[in-house]
Amino acid sequence: FRSVFEVGNGRRVKEEFNVDIPIKEIAVGSQVAARVARSHELWILASVIKVDSMTRLYEVEDEDSGDEETEGKRHHLVPRDWIVPLPREDQINEWISFKWNQKVLAMYPNTTSFYPAIVVIPNPPGSLYVVVKFEDDADELGYSPERKVPFRFVTPIKNIDELPWDHPSHMELGQNFVESLRDMLLAAYSNNFNHIQLDVYATLEALVLRLPTLSKDRMFKSVKSMLPGLRDTIVEALTALMYCMGTKFWNIQENFTKNLALKLADPLVFSDMLFVLRPATDSADTKNYNDVVDAVVNTLIKSLHQLPRYSKPLAKKILESVSCTAQGAGVFFNSHVETIGALLVEVKDECPSSLRSNFISALTRLYLISPFQSVETIESYCDVLSTAVLNLKTTALEDMLLLLQNGTTTIKWLLSAIPSEFWMSFLEMCTTSLSSFPVFEEDIPLVLAQLNICTLLVPHQSGMNDWNQTTLKPLLSRFITQMQEDEMIELAQAALALEFAIKA
Structure with a gap:
């Protein structure tokens, strides 16, 4: 080709x-x-x-x-x-x-x-x-x-779009083709080369449009397991193409949105497109971009309404796409935060509990872009977040850490929005972690998040100095010594940072 x-x-x-x-x-x-x-x-x-x-x-x-x-x-x-x-x-x-x-x-x-x-x-x-x-x-x-x-x-x-597709071996050929193309586009991007021919897009488009036919063709039954991998590789190649083309992707954006994005069944592609096309906030002409953001959000809303009916892997992808789309659009997503946040709260209880962490992460990213105004959304978000933290869900702890790292305003809001009973239970949970040895490798992310959260909270505590000095500080001292002996350097450093915050 x-x-x-x-x-x-x-x-x-x-x-x-x-x-x-x-x-x-x-x-x-x-x-x-x-x-x-x-x-x-x-x-x-x-x-x-x-x-x-x-x-x-x-x-x-x-x-x-x-x-x-x-x-x-x-x-x-x-x-x-x-x-x-x-x-x-x-x-x-x-x-x-x-x-x-x-x-x-x-x-x-x-x-x-x-x-x-x-x-x-x-x-x-x-x-x-x-x-x-x-x-x-x-x-x-x-x-x-x-x-x-x-x-x-x-x-x-x-070219690949002219393959007769009359034999299962063509599936492997197509996979090899797209992998080669993806790697070449990544090499071009890393070398700041963006003079990419639009024929590249046309070739990938032809292959995407061929996928539904291949999935139904009995001739390809023996290699049908390769289709998801082929689809994922096409998404990676298209994403690399977006970054290579930069704002030139506007030339094919409409075609991509209408003809390919939905057929790929991967909502994450929208976030990269929005990031690549996003104009400067002081740009004079943002109407076209806002129109694209509106179109993507409408597609996202339709998907969220159907979320309880989707398979677990697809539902996870859609929830991930909420976070990624919001991050891709940046401040241009602000006007949609309240609507998407309320919808997530509405469908949350209709979905399996195994998706709870994904809901929390999506809501967290939305709040960091633009704080929720709805009391119902805030209460539901804080309730599901605090429950997951006390249930030792690592992703929930990492989401809470993201909120606290957002600055003093968010810290004060979180301390007032979540009842004090939660914070006392959280501190008890942390002291248990600090006194439990040995620390297993799979527990490192959880304990690390607990230590970092405590470090950020210490300057905003009131009436806790005696407890910090008599209870927390001795626990920290033993924990630091044990972590240094076990060569768990990252945990030892996080504990030292908390100890320093208490002294300060």
Whole structure:
């Protein structure tokens, strides 16, 4: 398939290529171009020796290997989509006529290997030759010579959207293609290269639109388990493309939102799109962006209303997308916080309790963008957060830590919004953790969050100095010594920070 871009010091980064594969079967004895290496692109001139109609594997013979009288020629077993039939010389009127600047796969002169090339002089009707320039064929001065190749040893390079998809092996081919494309886009982004052809998007779009058909096709039943992985890889490639294109993504934003985003069934793609397209807050023209945010929020609201009916994995993704979308849009999401927050509180009790942590995280991110105004939303949020913290849910502790790290205003609000009984229970829970040894590795995030929360709360306590000095401080001293002996440095440092806060 097509070469996408160049990065670095002029070195070309190429995708592996796939070639035009007619769907009809190939007869034994036919001369073909065959790919004979899985790990890299190696296409050779070969002849078909045998065909297995059940597996659709072809046994081909390398036409330039070994000595027939002593060693014999090398044979390879290859799938159907790794073979390109080549015409006989008497089929000149039945074969393809190439176009100027067309990308092809051509046999290099005086070899039996095929390489990517560009047509510089097409073959007119009746002509036996095509003149091409091969890739990576330049001399030390950068000159690429024109080379004459018999037309029957030239075949067009094709793209993934033209695959016939008539064999399960194409699923693996599609997966490899998208992984290569994703990695190339990530390399381009890390090298600050953003001159990406829109053909890249068109190719990914064609593959996304093909997914529903593949999922229903009985031929692909044996490899249907690969579809989720393929879908996830496409999302990663599209996300990398967004970051490479930056604000140029506006050119395809509408098409992406209408045609691809919903079909991918991954609401997280919206957050990256909003982040990439987000204008400066003092920008004069933000109407288009606000319209996109409104459209995404409307889609999110529809999904949240249906949340109790969704599978647990999809429900988790949608709740994660609330946080990510809010973070992606930044201050442009402020006007929607109250609506989304109220809706989360409304559907929370209709969903499995196993999703409670996801609801808390979504509500926390919303509050950090714009504090809730609804008393009902605040009370419900504080109730579910405090309950989860006392139930030793690590994610809830980390969400509470995020709130406290937001600054003095949020700390004072949290201390007043959650009853004092909770804070006394929380301190008791912390003292239990500080006196329980040994600390197991899986408990480190929980204890670490407890220590960090206490450190942030100490400056805002009232009437707790005696308890801090007589109860908490001795516990901390023993805990620090034990953590240093057990080489749990992160916990020891967090405990030292709390001890310093008490002294201060």
